[in-house]
Amino acid sequence: MDKENKVFSINELAEYLKVSKKTIRRHISSGKIKCSKVGGVYRISQDALDVFLNPDGNFSEPALNINPEKGEAKPFPIDSKVPFGSMENKWKNHKQNINLVSPANKRLIDVIVVGTGLAGASASATLAELGYNVKSFCFQDSSRRAHSIAAQGGINAAKNYQGDGDSVYRLFYDTVKGGDYRSREANVYRLAEVSTNIIDQCVAQGVPFARDYGGLLDNRSFGGVLVSRTFYAKGQTGQQLLLGAYSAMNRQINRGKIEMYSRHEMLELVTVNGKARGIIARNLVNGKLERHAAHAVVIASGGYGNVFFLSTNAMGSNVTASWKIHKKGAYFANPCFTQIHPTCIPVSGENQSKLTLMSESLRNDGRIWVPKKLEDVKKLRLKKIKPTEIKEGDRDYYLERRYPAFGNLVPRDVASRAAKERCDAGFGVNKTGEAVFLDFQSAIIRYGTEKTHSLGGDQNDKENVQNLGKQAIKEKYGNLFQMYEKITDENPYETPMMIYPAVHYTMGGVWVDYNLMTSIPGCYAIGEANFSDHGANRLGASALMQGLADGYFVLPYTIGDYLSADIRTGKISTDSPEFKNAERDVLEKLKGFIQNKGTKPVDYFHKKLGRIMWNKCGMSRNKTDLKKAINEIKELREDFYKNVFVPGELHEFNEELAKAGRVADFLELGELFAIDALEREESCGGHFREEHQTQEGEALRDDQNFNFVSAWEYKKTEKAKLHKEKLKFESVKLKSRSYK
Amino acid sequence: MKLNLKIWRQKNNKTKGKIQDYILDGVEEDMSFLEMLDFLNNKLLNEGGEPVAFDHDCREGICGSCSLFINGVAHGPERGTTTCQLHMRKFKDGDTIFIEPFRSRAFPVIKDLIVDRSSFDRIQQAGAYVSVNTSGNTQDANAIPVSKEDADEAFNSATCIGCGACVASCKNSSAMLFTAAKISQYSLLPQGKVERKQRALNMVKQMDLEGFGACTNTGACEAQCPKEISIKNIARMNREYLMANIKK
Numbered sequence: 001m002d003k004e005n006k007v008f009s010i011n012e013l014a015e016y017l018k019v020s021k022k023t024i025r026r027h028i029s030s031g032k033i034k035c036s037k038v039g040g041v042y043r044i045s046q047d048a049l050d051v052f053l054n055p056d057g058n059f060s061e062p063a064l065n066i067n068p069e070k071g072e073a074k075p076f077p078i079d080s081k082v083p084f085g086s087m088e089n090k091w092k093n094h095k096q097n098i099n100l101v102s103p104a105n106k107r108l109i110d111v112i113v114v115g116t117g118l119a120g121a122s123a124s125a126t127l128a129e130l131g132y133n134v135k136s137f138c139f140q141d142s143s144r145r146a147h148s149i150a151a152q153g154g155i156n157a158a159k160n161y162q163g164d165g166d167s168v169y170r171l172f173y174d175t176v177k178g179g180d181y182r183s184r185e186a187n188v189y190r191l192a193e194v195s196t197n198i199i200d201q202c203v204a205q206g207v208p209f210a211r212d213y214g215g216l217l218d219n220r221s222f223g224g225v226l227v228s229r230t231f232y233a234k235g236q237t238g239q240q241l242l243l244g245a246y247s248a249m250n251r252q253i254n255r256g257k258i259e260m261y262s263r264h265e266m267l268e269l270v271t272v273n274g275k276a277r278g279i280i281a282r283n284l285v286n287g288k289l290e291r292h293a294a295h296a297v298v299i300a301s302g303g304y305g306n307v308f309f310l311s312t313n314a315m316g317s318n319v320t321a322s323w324k325i326h327k328k329g330a331y332f333a334n335p336c337f338t339q340i341h342p343t344c345i346p347v348s349g350e351n352q353s354k355l356t357l358m359s360e361s362l363r364n365d366g367r368i369w370v371p372k373k374l375e376d377v378k379k380l381r382l383k384k385i386k387p388t389e390i391k392e393g394d395r396d397y398y399l400e401r402r403y404p405a406f407g408n409l410v411p412r413d414v415a416s417r418a419a420k421e422r423c424d425a426g427f428g429v430n431k432t433g434e435a436v437f438l439d440f441q442s443a444i445i446r447y448g449t450e451k452t453h454s455l456g457g458d459q460n461d462k463e464n465v466q467n468l469g470k471q472a473i474k475e476k477y478g479n480l481f482q483m484y485e486k487i488t489d490e491n492p493y494e495t496p497m498m499i500y501p502a503v504h505y506t507m508g509g510v511w512v513d514y515n516l517m518t519s520i521p522g523c524y525a526i527g528e529a530n531f532s533d534h535g536a537n538r539l540g541a542s543a544l545m546q547g548l549a550d551g552y553f554v555l556p557y558t559i560g561d562y563l564s565a566d567i568r569t570g571k572i573s574t575d576s577p578e579f580k581n582a583e584r585d586v587l588e589k590l591k592g593f594i595q596n597k598g599t600k601p602v603d604y605f606h607k608k609l610g611r612i613m614w615n616k617c618g619m620s621r622n623k624t625d626l627k628k629a630i631n632e633i634k635e636l637r638e639d640f641y642k643n644v645f646v647p648g649e650l651h652e653f654n655e656e657l658a659k660a661g662r663v664a665d666f667l668e669l670g671e672l673f674a675i676d677a678l679e680r681e682e683s684c685g686g687h688f689r690e691e692h693q694t695q696e697g698e699a700l701r702d703d704q705n706f707n708f709v710s711a712w713e714y715k716k717t718e719k720a721k722l723h724k725e726k727l728k729f730e731s732v733k734l735k736s737r738s739y740k
Numbered sequence: 741m742k743l744n745l746k747i748w749r750q751k752n753n754k755t756k757g758k759i760q761d762y763i764l765d766g767v768e769e770d771m772s773f774l775e776m777l778d779f780l781n782n783k784l785l786n787e788g789g790e791p792v793a794f795d796h797d798c799r800e801g802i803c804g805s806c807s808l809f810i811n812g813v814a815h816g817p818e819r820g821t822t823t824c825q826l827h828m829r830k831f832k833d834g835d836t837i838f839i840e841p842f843r844s845r846a847f848p849v850i851k852d853l854i855v856d857r858s859s860f861d862r863i864q865q866a867g868a869y870v871s872v873n874t875s876g877n878t879q880d881a882n883a884i885p886v887s888k889e890d891a892d893e894a895f896n897s898a899t900c901i902g903c904g905a906c907v908a909s910c911k912n913s914s915a916m917l918f919t920a921a922k923i924s925q926y927s928l929l930p931q932g933k934v935e936r937k938q939r940a941l942n943m944v945k946q947m948d949l950e951g952f953g954a955c956t957n958t959g960a961c962e963a964q965c966p967k968e969i970s971i972k973n974i975a976r977m978n979r980e981y982l983m984a985n986i987k988k
Contacts, residue, residue, distance in 0.1 A: 122874065125874050126874040126875075129873050129874050129875075140797060140803070140805065141795060141805065141854075141856070141857060141858070142804075142857065142858065142860065142861050142902065143861075144804070144861075144864075144902060145797055145798075145803040145804060145805050145902075147797070147798060147803070149798065149802055149803050150798045150800055150802045150803065159881070161882060194876070197876030197877075198876070199881045200876060200878045200879065200880055200881045201872075201874060201876045201878060202881075203878075203881040203931065204870065204872045204878040204879070204881075204931055205869070205870050205872060205931070206869075206870045206894075206925065206926050206929050206931045206932045208891050208892075208894040208895035208898050208925065208929065209891070210891070210895075211885075211886055211887075211888050211891040212888065213888050214885065215885025215886050215887050215888065215891075216882050216885055217881055217882055233895055233898075234895065236802065236899060239802055239899070239901075240895070240898060243898065246864070247864070247868055247869035247870070248869060248874050250861075250864050250865040250868060250869050251869040251871060253865045254865045254866065254867075260861075262858065262861075285850055285856075314797040314798040314799070314803060315796055315797055315798075315799060316797050348770045349768060349770050349771070351768065351771055351775050351778065351779055352775065353772070353774065353775050353778055353799060354799045354800075356799075356800045357800075482820070483800065483801065483825070486801075486818075486821060486825045486826075486827070487772075487825070487827070489827070489829060552874050552876060553876050599786075599788075601781075601782060601785035601786065603778075603782060645785060645788070647785065647788070647789065647790045647791070648790055652751075652752065652851075653752070653793060653850055653851040653854070655791070655793055656785070656791060
């Protein structure tokens with residue numbers, strides 16, 4: 001029988017199964033047979049039938065959590081709700097089968113969205129557009145300043161405008177492979193599927209993407225892939241996309257469908273009868289606590305890279321919202337999966353407050369190298385020679401040498417480790433020994449020659465070629481070069497950039513099911529705050545894609561499935577004991593900080609935590625160091641509560657108080673991070689365990705024992721409990737990742 | 741280096757503020773201006789004092805949070821630079837530096853160097869959008885070609901970070917450059933042209949309601965804009981506004 005697109009009516013199905021129509025109806029009403037109502041009549045899909053006939057089929061096998069000591073097998077405690085059926089049809093069928101809320105009822109439902117980056121802003125706008133009453137929160141002074149704004153390089157989409165062989169499947173495959181086979185396959189496929197809508201949507205909103213001379217959209221290439229599928233707006237793609245989502249939000253604010261609370265920080269999730277029903281937020285201007293109720297709460301507060309203190313995250317980026325829901329019952333997944341981005345400006349001094357990224361797009365045209373000879377390195381450090389004086393033959397373009405197929409465009413984790421390897425071997429080119437060169441000279445000559453040729457100029461006129469080449473580079477990366485020059489006081493058109501890896505993104509995050517709901521009913525996590533799409537390593541230009549996919553096109557559908565049961569609930573009151581208690585707890589904690597008679601500022605602890613994390617849980621990890629890290633973090637946490645000094649008062653603008661709350665959460669997350677890294681006895685993506693590597697120093701995955709998502713359950717008095725969601729790959733074959 | 745800092749301190753918007761003197765030793769060349777303030781705050785905290793409050797977030801010149809009037813210039817002496825991108829190598833040992841908040845009636849002080857710029861959000865809410873729904877069921881992105889010149893020009897207008905330097909540096913506290921940048925972006929793109937009239941009318945109306953002043957073509961906004969947004973945008977806005985009024 002043709003499996004594709006077969007749909008049964010009740011009559012047909014009764015005939016096919018040789019049972020009465022009544023039996024079919026009974027199974028439908030009991031939910032055993034899933035069906036959809038089309039124009040008033042029931043229709044059952046082949047996929048639903050398959051499930052009914054074969055409920056224990058291999059695709060519906062529950063994930064196993066095998067306890068080796070007792071030899072007993074327990075299923076993963078929560079259903080990941082991955083739909084059945086072929087990979088291409090999962091999302092389509094799921095959308096057809098989930099419950100919806102009618103437009104009239106949406107008006108009766110309130111949704112809280114915490115965070116206004118790409119995920120939060122797009123979700124707020126779409127939920128409001130659909131008719132829900134939305135309350136949006138951000139700690140910044142305007143929702144437009146969320147850190148998505150700083151994303152530079154671009155956004156992926158399987159449009160195949162360049163005709164270079166791209167497709168939804170290829171984007172999906174690249175993302176799964178790039179994530180080193182530790183992401184949930186069905187989620188990634190959906191991401192690739194909706195990626196094309198994102199570009200259509202953004203263009204319709206007036207996002208000024210780069211275009212070619214024919215007026216059509218331009219693309220460029222990013223690390224880990226062999227096609228050009230990245231859409232961009234110079235080096236400011238995140239800014240333009242966020243302003244697009246911000247404009248969509250503004251439209252809804254103007255319509256009265258979104259209430260915007262800027263300079264507000266969520267400090268607690270309120271659950272009533274196990275369901276998420278609101279938050280406690282602090283107004284950062286007057287310091288007062290506020291209760292906000294809703295039928296569902298969406299966390300879109302980004303990643304936790306600032307646990308390292310120095311990262312490319314904004315100063316205010318924090319884990320607090322995610323951590324608070326974790327402590328209320330949401331599982332935290334794969335905390336040790338962190339992305340160290342290979343091209344950042346190296347650390348310059350002790351008082352540095354943050355690191356600056358240089359977009360990965362630069363690796364399209366920049367070549368990464370260090371000298372071959374240690375004597376050249378010495379001279380460089382003493383500034384006795386300039387990098388441009390080192391001859392071509394004396395340079396080691398180590399990425400091109402080690403990975404000829406992908407060269408400078410290997411994925412981020414691979415490029416970062418390769419830089420560390422060279423620097424550890426003593427070839428670092430700056431005074432701290434932690435920097436490599438990113439050189440644009442060959443690109444300048446290539447573009448310059450091309451341009452000279454098309455203008456009919458003299459290709460031997462080197463100065464002219466150089467000028468035209470520099471102009472071409474400026475067109476593409478102007479603002480990045482300017483940014484580099486401002487920070488380092490060096491002109492990257494004349495001398496190669498110096499770069500070094502830095503913490504950039506966190507693939508780990510709150511565990512969510514296919515509907516993006518956490519393990520707390522009614523509480524959702526989207527964007528960087530969740531864990532699902534990037535596995536152990538994220539490919540460039542995929543974060544923007546995921547944020548917008550979750551916010552514009554996934555959550556607004558899936559949230560209806562849950563909210564359809566809430567249409568008769570009515571307004572949620574903030575006077576319940578649950579709200580009162582939550583507010584009291586928050587207040588006590590804040591008062592504790594103010595009344596503490598400590599002597600050390602918050603930053604002292606944050607910096608110390610950052611050093612532990614970077615040295616022991618950074619680019620490469622080992623058992624001894626991780627164990628040490630766990631103890632050191634515990635000690636630091638005790639010291640923090642004893643000795644932290646927070647000046648000022650509770651009910652006023654008090655940045656130190658806000659920071660203290662965030663660092664307190666980082667001090668707990670950091671420990672779980674190290675525990676997770678210790679448990680995962682394999683190397684995959686950004687998680688590199690020194691004990692598990694090949695002879696050439698490449699990451700060695702262990703699919704036999706670690707092909708799962710580590711979902712941690714918070715326990716108040718004891719160690720966090722590990723649940724394992726086993727990963728299954730139906731469309732992609734697990735193999736070792738090679739970019740050679 | 742050793743610096744003589746004169747910083748505006750104000751507890752909240754109900755109390756009066758004043759300039760306070762601080763002498764800060766040990767400032768390094770590689771510090772950014774905000775890292776210098778972190779360094780000062782760390783010193784104040786270690787002495788049990790209250791740190792200076794200032795807005796900041798991304799520290800790479802794109803979020804538009806940081807502000808500061810440094811020696812009478814928005815974002816300090818460097819052109820095309822936000823305060824967070826300004827580095828101390830641009831100053832000398834022994835320099836006196838005045839640090840004040842961005843001042844405008846439409847930007848009330850919250851604390852010390854922090855001002856309330858939500859008036860900017862309200863201007864945007866009045867019409868800085870294309871009324872397209874967010875279903876994703878729009879036409880293909882390449883259905884309407886946009887000439888590269890228009891796309892680039894729209895992009896240049898769209899790079900405004902909403903920091904408010906234009907307002908702070910304008911003797912009239914005018915928000916024309918900010919408002920114009922957004923109106924320009926949309927009027928240059930086919931997607932934005934449909935609503936151009938109503939947009940210009942609504943945004944200008946809101947801008948006036950917020951208490952921003954008028955433009956007298958001084959050009960200070962363009963000179964001190966960290967993203968070097970061109971004053972041409974104001975001309976474009978005036979044209980949009982005029983056309984909208986004529987063809988109402």
